[in-house]
Amino acid sequence: MKTFKLIAGIALMGIFSLTSCQSEVEEVQGDNPNTNTANSTTANSIKRISMYDGSSDDALDGSSCSSILFPFSATVNGVSLVNQLSYEQAITILGQLNNDTDTVVLQFPLRIRMSDYTEVTVNSQSEYNAIVNNCTQAENNGQAAISSLNISFPITILTYDASLVQTGSTVITTERQLYTYMVNLSSTDYFSVKYPVTVTLADGTTATVNSDTELKSEITAALSIESKIDAAVENKAKLEKILVDGTFKVSSYIVAGVESATSYYLNKTIDFTNDWKVKSLEALTTVATGTYSMTSDTDVYLQLGFTSNTNFTVFNNTWKVISFTASTITLESKTNSAVKLVLKQI
Structure with missing residues (x-):
């Protein structure tokens, strides 16, 4: 799952708009060390974190640089979806089987929202492929936006003249407003963020930022x-x-710290099926059944849910995957690190 968003062409143009006057300002920041020009590191960083996040439908459209707008029509794993008003049914179909090959055939024309918040009509698969390829190129070139950091609004942007005398301020209340403000900066504009501001990272941690250095x-x-x-x-x-x-x-x-795997488990196997079911067998006889699922954030988790046989319901837990190979899977309870489970392949 990629969490990148495409930098629009107008933003890229701003990177190269440096003038000799601005070079002097970059070296001498005056009374405010956080004063920036349109081409500064801070300006480009703020553009990247304020773009539209197109990653919510990545499983469907294969691009984190844009989102498909409703209604849309597609064929997902052979199932025809017409005039859909959400991604829910498509995502459900894609998740029905584990370890299968998913296919999504989009129906054109369709409309998408780009990272710069513009909405465009895509008339063919070739046009769409070009958009996806541009997204991949932007990611590979280090021009992708940052969606794992969110700014808490409102924030205030202070403006300055060429002598770094403050000339005004603007209150920003949304990501889109912030992105628009940054891409519309001219080569003679100077600004600073009025700190402190609060940011939240993708792992849920929050921080109070007091300077451009801390933002970096x-x-x-x-x-x-x-x-x-x-x-x-x-x-x-x-x-x-x-x-x-x-x-x-x-x-x-x-x-x-106490080994609790008794001899009961010696002759019993555990099988995971591709339709998210799990069962235990002994000599071809089913002794326990249930379901499983897998999720991830910065770690991988295996959820087990046996519905029969108390010898197996004790394993019902959300397990953090500590390590795995083709032969051994080591798990640890997400809520209690003192509980560990090791599965070995027969």
């Missing part, structure tokens, strides 16, 4: 979280395949 530090932390989120998504997909392709047994179940 929080952005670095946000990008680190994004990398962990992306890695967790990849690991989740790998583990889903391992679960479905293999047959497992309980190797260890530790509670508060």
Whole structure:
């Protein structure tokens, strides 16, 4: 799951609009060390974190740089969806089976919202492919926006003249307003953020930012979280395949340092199916059934829900995946790190 958004062309133009006068201002900030020009690091960072987030429908459209607008029509895993007013049904269909190959065929024309908040009509698959390719290129070139850091509004932007004398202020109340303000800065505009401001990272942590330097530090932390989120998504997909392709047994179940996996589990296998069901067998006889699911944030989680046999319902938990290979999966209770479960492939 990528959480990047495309920087619009007008924003990119601003990067190269440096003048000799602005170079002098960058070196001498005057009385306010947070004064910035349109091409400054702070300006470009704020553009990146204030763009429209198109990642909510990534499973459907394959692009975090845009979102499909309602109503839309598509064929998802062979199921025809007409004039849909939400992504819910499409996402449900895509999630019905684990370890399958999902197919989405979009019906054109359709309308999408871009990272710069503009809405455009896409008339063909080739046009849409070009948009997706531009998004990928922006990500690869380090021009992708940051959606793992959110600013708490309202904030105030202070404006200055070329002598760095304050000339006014603007109250910003939304991301879209902030993005529009930043991309409309001219080569002779100077601004600063009125600190402190509060930011929230994708892992739920909040911080009070008191300077451009601190904002840069929080952005670095946000990008680190994004990398962990992306890695967790990849690991989740790998583990889903391992679960479905293999047959497992309980190797260890530790509670508060005490091994609790009795001999009861020695001859019993655990099978995970691709329709999110789990069962335990002994000599081809089913001894326990249930369901499972997998989620991720910066870590990967396996949820187990056995509905019969108390020897297995004790495993009903949300398990954090500590490590996994094709042969061994080590789990730890999300709510109690003293509870651990190890599954080994037979």
